[in-house]
Amino acid sequence: MSEIEIGRNKRGRRAYSLDDVAVVPSRRTRTPHDVSIQWQIDAYTFDMPVVGAPMDSVMSPATAIALGRLGGLGVLNLEGLWTRYEDPLPLLDEIAALEADGVNSTKRMQEIYAAPIQAELMTARLAEMREAGVTVAGSLTPQRTQEFSKTVLDAGVDIFVIRGTTVSAEHVSRDAEPLNLKQFIYELDVPVIVGGAAGYTPALHLMRTGAAGVLVGFGGGASSTTRRALGIQAPMATAIADVAAARTDYLDESGGRYVHVIADGGLGSSGDVAKAIAMGADAVMLGTALARAEEAPGQGYHWGPEAHHPELPRGDHKHVGTVAPLERLLFGPADTADGTSNILGALRRSMATTGYSDIKEFQRCEVVVSPQELR
Template sequence: MVVPQLKQIRRTYGFDEISIAPGELTVNPEMTNTDFSIDGISLSTPILAAAMDAVVSPKFAGHMSELGGMAVLNLEGIQARYENTEEILNEVVTSPQEEVTRLLQKLYTEPIKDHLIAARVEETKRNGAKCAVSVTPASTKRLAPVAAEAGADMIVVQSTVTTARHISTSQVGLRFPELLEMVNVPVLVGNCVGFDVALELMETGIHGLLVGVGPGAACTTREVTGVGVPQVTATMDCAAARDEYFKRSGRYVPVITDGGIRTGGDLCKSFACGADAVMLGTPLAQAKEAPGKGYNWGMANPHPALPRGTRVNVGVRGTLKEILFGP
């Protein structure tokens, strides 16, 4: 007789369901240190700008760097497909809402061009910023070496869900130890939400981990696929994996909460739950310097078969400096 395995449900928590209890000790703000580093790249502001076309451009990366953070450029987005990105962005933000998904799907069929990857990396560095670039696992073996050769300082391998083990029709799939040897720059991987997956990814040698599946304001992954874990629980579980891995190996792999952070309180809760840094999308899309002109849309919105996202009118709330540090 085969005994069926029972699936278990446990309570999970999002940002709105918790608050931070004050402790027994207070400290002057100037005596604290919020520096963040990942394999030799140090940031005085532990905030990364998400690899979204409405958020990050080479020029925006320069502004982000001036304020101590880092921006991640999407190598599978508009920047690596079109010479004149301003014209394309205007087309996206002025499209009627009911037509925008079809428009994005059409625009993102334009081939990715190696010379544009090199040009965007060079432009980012010319603006005084370290250049981090994002690729999906399926495109990593082709695009990551191009970016690294052009001078990219960090490769971010990012998809809705990324695991160390993957079943595919490819004879040889993406193997992170091989990628690390190939590009010889720090590799940040995401996204994941669980202890076991986080631990397995860290064991491959990656330098940082993105946490979050579907919490973003411009993302509809949870509605479309039903997949996701609220960010408080996801961050705590992945931070526990980081601590366990450090105990075993002596190597510290930073955990970065990515998505669903709308307020300063959410950011503080991320750190209280164990995050080393955070990645922001929509809050930074509201900056005057953002290329989206007050709009934002999900990275999976243009997917040809399963679009997961929407264009959101987020408005313009102030300069990047005001959004990060207050008016």
């Protein structure tokens, strides 16, 4: 790998965002309807490689159910408004009415999210999803996993997601006994998806814990200001390719155990989804893209848990607009040509145009580097 000299005392590896790469057509083309976009993780098969991000602006029990019925996987944020309030709808209305990116909006969101998490509401929300007959998935941060994991598992979750800005297999703390991720996953009876991870080594360590899937991303989403607040960012094209390399090496190391790579962050358009899979992702976790659905609880606004952190807020409360009902946003027909709707129709067409018939094949497609500054 070539490195660039930043100064006499520091060198850095050149990394690429999804905007910096493009997919190249091959010698063969296909009909879009002949392309399969199915995705399977553990015993669960989905008609599309889309996971709804566990963010209050994106997933409510109702939208998780709707996404599940359309063939995707909705993940409910078990530390959000739906587990803090019996009826969070008035609070979602209030957040939608706040000034985007304003100081007062951050302060008010901190106040709203200061309410305690209620275990009985976790049970009720997950039961609602289960009664609808969809695959049930809920998300906790590593800090809350030990406290609430029994509640989540007793409620009958099918897939357990441990999601944070960054998650490592080895967390060091002087103040508290950290989560032993390997032991925790070993003792569970359900598949676990964990992340984010932004490079080869941390992803490989997460795979060795027994995770069924690894989320790839750090500070790349539209609602995140992690780079501005912490100076940390991982350009997604390079991050996905690095983690996909870890998946390949772990497959050999483990004697055939395949860990799914799920791109999480910076996927605002259908072209981003196609390029994420081309770089090696098995599926994508969508936040901003699904926040634009008419059914989204954010009502055209989008924010993540970083936006209301009690000590160091580092996320935006952004207006992303409303594009279409969820089904049309995913499957079309589209009314605009900007890649914000008919996301899966565009993915099928991208795969068909380059001649690939399924997700695994498409991961092997040719890509080129075309940095924005050169266009």
